[in-house]
Amino acid sequence: MKAMYRWLWAALLAMALVATQANARAADEDGYDLWLRYRPLTGAAQAALRAHASALVYSGQPSPTAAAALAELRRALAGMLGQAPATGAVAQDGALVLATPASMPALSGMDLKLDALGAEGYLLRSMRLQGRRVTLIAANTDIGLLYGAFAWLRAQDSGAPLANLDQRSAPALQLRLLNHWDNLDRSVERGYAGQSIWNWWELPGIRARRYTDYARANASIGINGTVLNNVNAAPEMLSPAYIAKSAALAAALRPYGIKVYLSVRFSTPLELGATKSADPLDPAVAAWWRAKADEIYRAIPDFGGFLVKANSEGQPGPQDYHRSHADGANMLAAALAPHGGVVMWRAFVYADDKPTDRAKQAYDQFKPEDGHFASNVVVQVKNGPIDFQPREPVHPLFGAMPRTSLMMEVQITKEYLGFATHIAYLGSLYEEVLRSDTHTGPNANDSVAQVLAGQRISGMAGVSNIGSARNWSGSHFDQANWYAYGRLAWDPQASARAIAQEWAAQTFSPDARVAGPIVDMLMMSREAVVDYMTPLGLHHLMGTGHHYGPAPWVADLKRPEWNPVYYHRADHDGIGFDRGASGSDAIAQYAPELARQYADPRTTPEKYLLWFHHLPWTYRMPSGRTLWDELVLRYDSGVAQTRAMQARWSALKPLIDAERYDDVAARLAVQVEEAQWWRDASIAYFQSKSQLPLPPGVKPPPLPLDAYKARSFPFAPGRG
Numbered sequence: 001m002k003a004m005y006r007w008l009w010a011a012l013l014a015m016a017l018v019a020t021q022a023n024a025r026a027a028d029e030d031g032y033d034l035w036l037r038y039r040p041l042t043g044a045a046q047a048a049l050r051a052h053a054s055a056l057v058y059s060g061q062p063s064p065t066a067a068a069a070l071a072e073l074r075r076a077l078a079g080m081l082g083q084a085p086a087t088g089a090v091a092q093d094g095a096l097v098l099a100t101p102a103s104m105p106a107l108s109g110m111d112l113k114l115d116a117l118g119a120e121g122y123l124l125r126s127m128r129l130q131g132r133r134v135t136l137i138a139a140n141t142d143i144g145l146l147y148g149a150f151a152w153l154r155a156q157d158s159g160a161p162l163a164n165l166d167q168r169s170a171p172a173l174q175l176r177l178l179n180h181w182d183n184l185d186r187s188v189e190r191g192y193a194g195q196s197i198w199n200w201w202e203l204p205g206i207r208a209r210r211y212t213d214y215a216r217a218n219a220s221i222g223i224n225g226t227v228l229n230n231v232n233a234a235p236e237m238l239s240p241a242y243i244a245k246s247a248a249l250a251a252a253l254r255p256y257g258i259k260v261y262l263s264v265r266f267s268t269p270l271e272l273g274a275t276k277s278a279d280p281l282d283p284a285v286a287a288w289w290r291a292k293a294d295e296i297y298r299a300i301p302d303f304g305g306f307l308v309k310a311n312s313e314g315q316p317g318p319q320d321y322h323r324s325h326a327d328g329a330n331m332l333a334a335a336l337a338p339h340g341g342v343v344m345w346r347a348f349v350y351a352d353d354k355p356t357d358r359a360k361q362a363y364d365q366f367k368p369e370d371g372h373f374a375s376n377v378v379v380q381v382k383n384g385p386i387d388f389q390p391r392e393p394v395h396p397l398f399g400a401m402p403r404t405s406l407m408m409e410v411q412i413t414k415e416y417l418g419f420a421t422h423i424a425y426l427g428s429l430y431e432e433v434l435r436s437d438t439h440t441g442p443n444a445n446d447s448v449a450q451v452l453a454g455q456r457i458s459g460m461a462g463v464s465n466i467g468s469a470r471n472w473s474g475s476h477f478d479q480a481n482w483y484a485y486g487r488l489a490w491d492p493q494a495s496a497r498a499i500a501q502e503w504a505a506q507t508f509s510p511d512a513r514v515a516g517p518i519v520d521m522l523m524m525s526r527e528a529v530v531d532y533m534t535p536l537g538l539h540h541l542m543g544t545g546h547h548y549g550p551a552p553w554v555a556d557l558k559r560p561e562w563n564p565v566y567y568h569r570a571d572h573d574g575i576g577f578d579r580g581a582s583g584s585d586a587i588a589q590y591a592p593e594l595a596r597q598y599a600d601p602r603t604t605p606e607k608y609l610l611w612f613h614h615l616p617w618t619y620r621m622p623s624g625r626t627l628w629d630e631l632v633l634r635y636d637s638g639v640a641q642t643r644a645m646q647a648r649w650s651a652l653k654p655l656i657d658a659e660r661y662d663d664v665a666a667r668l669a670v671q672v673e674e675a676q677w678w679r680d681a682s683i684a685y686f687q688s689k690s691q692l693p694l695p696p697g698v699k700p701p702p703l704p705l706d707a708y709k710a711r712s713f714p715f716a717p718g719r720g
């Protein structure tokens with residue numbers, strides 16, 4: 001009898017638990033709110049927040065930027081506490097006080113070392129003010145206040161204790177930009193999140209509310225500029241009608257500290273019929289650009305400047321007139337200089353009439369021009385020497401042009417990492433690049449982060465993954481890449497894992513049972529993609545044009561360096577690209593220390609092995625396995641890691657709202673399938689070269705190679 005009662009009791013308890021769990025499953029979310037969700041708090045969390053946000057204090061008439069900071073805090077507190085806090089000018093216990101030396105002159109006498117915060121930094125400090133216990137958010141400027149407000153919200157959302165705050169932060173880089181590859185017809189080159197966020201047709205009259213939410217999200221992670229249009233730019237971008245449209249966007253973004261920049265086509269005046277050439281040394285051409293810059297600044301007084309893709313992939317440029325990159329950049333720079341604008345001149349150049357290794361061409365062209373660029377030109381260099389691959393060694397130009405400002409361009413959109421379908425956390429990729437030692441610089445071993453921070457004009461650009469999709473990025477997890485990019489552009493020394501933790505806490509929940517597994521998934525995701533797509537330093541093996549799926553066999557494209565076979569060079573004897581002295585000698589472009597390391601396969605990091613070396617299939621790896629066996633096992637490991645991510649997510653089902661859970665689960669199912677496809681197709685192809693048996697226990701690809709080759713994807717997205 002007693003036993004039966006006990007059983008009944010246990011059964012009831014279990015039912016009750018299931019019921020509360022079902023009730024506790026959060027309400028559906030569509031992802032629009034990003035990491036700025038401000039969902040209602042309960043119990044102790046609510047009481048704690050209330051105690052540290054009893055009122056909002058600000059004196060004086062707020063500028064639009066200070067007003068945005070106050071509005072964000074009001075919105076967040078109303079969301080989390082159920083009611084907006086009182087606003088006033090007098091400190092009270094538990095108040096959040098926002099102040100700059102201009103709004104509160106007393107601040108200057110308080111020994112807060114505000115000077116060190118510069119024009120964009122902030123401090124958060126729990127302290128006594130006018131005898132009251134308050135949290136001070138202080139900055140030299142209103143934009144610093146806005147960044148401080150978001151930092152305070154981030155601290156609170158991530159579950160940090162609010163009682164003893166003492167944080168100060170200032171950005172390490174000046175330009176923290178998004179690059180939109182958005183076309184005027186609203187298509188997006190390499191975009192997987194719907195149409196362009198910019199509704200060019202309806203602008204300037206109709207200004208979507210989303211533009212303001214875009215600005216809030218960017219300001220929350222410190223992004224301070226945006227290039228509105230594709231680097232493959234249309235000349236019409238500089239027509240009066242489109243300048244007016246850009247001006248409307250600039251007005252929406254301005255209160256959030258975000259400047260607008262434009263990509264320009266080098267031949268614009270010629271194509272608009274205003275000049276007879278686009279020669280940068282033709283006075284008529286230079287005069288046209290000067291007048292155009294004046295016109296832009298009349299409409300957008302704080303316009304940031306131009307981004308230029310010239311003499312690259314068929315785009316026009318100064319070399320069409322036998323002029324140098326510096327000639328082209330300096331002519332545009334002269335037009336912008338009177339207004340304080342900059343020219344971001346891209347180093348992503350390669351030409352089909354040059355038989356040189358594509359990885360060498362940017363360095364070959366730009367290094368000799370070091371010191372020739374005007375002071376308001378910054379050369380924008382991709383993170384690696386080829387093109388946004390899942391993994392590349394760093395670009396040899398970092399640290400190699402001491403008399404030229406260099407900034408780094410990374411891709412946030414995942415052109416080569418599974419579009420918006422696969423989970424691949426790019427925080428890990430950015431961190432790997434930023435921490436790479438260039439063996440240059442004042443200390444002889446500066447990391448890329450240090451090299452970037454030391455530039456006269458410093459910055460990073462991220463090719464945006466934002467579109468008109470309701471969840472902004474096409475998938476919930478891709479929001480993490482936007483977030484991580486912004487946080488690392490602010491602090492290039494920050495940790496990708498810590499950023500993943502912040503993002504997961506804010507976007508899903510600070511509860512360790514939720515955030516923990518999500519951080520694990522993020523942190524394993526990029527390596528998984530590398531392993532099932534391009535392990536051991538392989539690169540550029542993706543399908544033609546769209547870059548979707550495996551196509552290592554492609555050999556028939558017009559330009560040699562568009563063909564995957566150009567990059568892997570697999571034959572019966574071996575695999576890999578010899579970039580040493582016996583090959584293209586790209587290694588010689590690196591600092592001597594690095595060049596020495598990369599010259600020998602034994603000292604080359606395994607992750608870059610086939611990037612720098614062509615090796616026999618029987619080459620002995622440090623693991624003791626042959627290169628062939630190791631390669632096959634890497635493919636398998638990529639698939640296994642993807643399955644592990646899927647398992648982690650499945651276990652989270654009771655703790656995540658159904659809408660987001662289902663969307664992520666569906667994408668993970670596709671990712672597992674496609675990881676398997678990558679693995680099978682790649683092994684089938686490389687085995688046709690190596691003619692070697694698979695290691696024991698490894699499953700052969702289920703289909704013959706021709707079946708993989710036969711797949712085609714004429715409607716794959718992202719081709720602009």
Ligand code: BDP
Nearest residue numbers: 189190231232309348387388
């Ligand atoms: C490549 C893209 C191409 C871009 C180019 C660039 O495939 O669509 O136009 O980069 O950065 O990765 O200019």
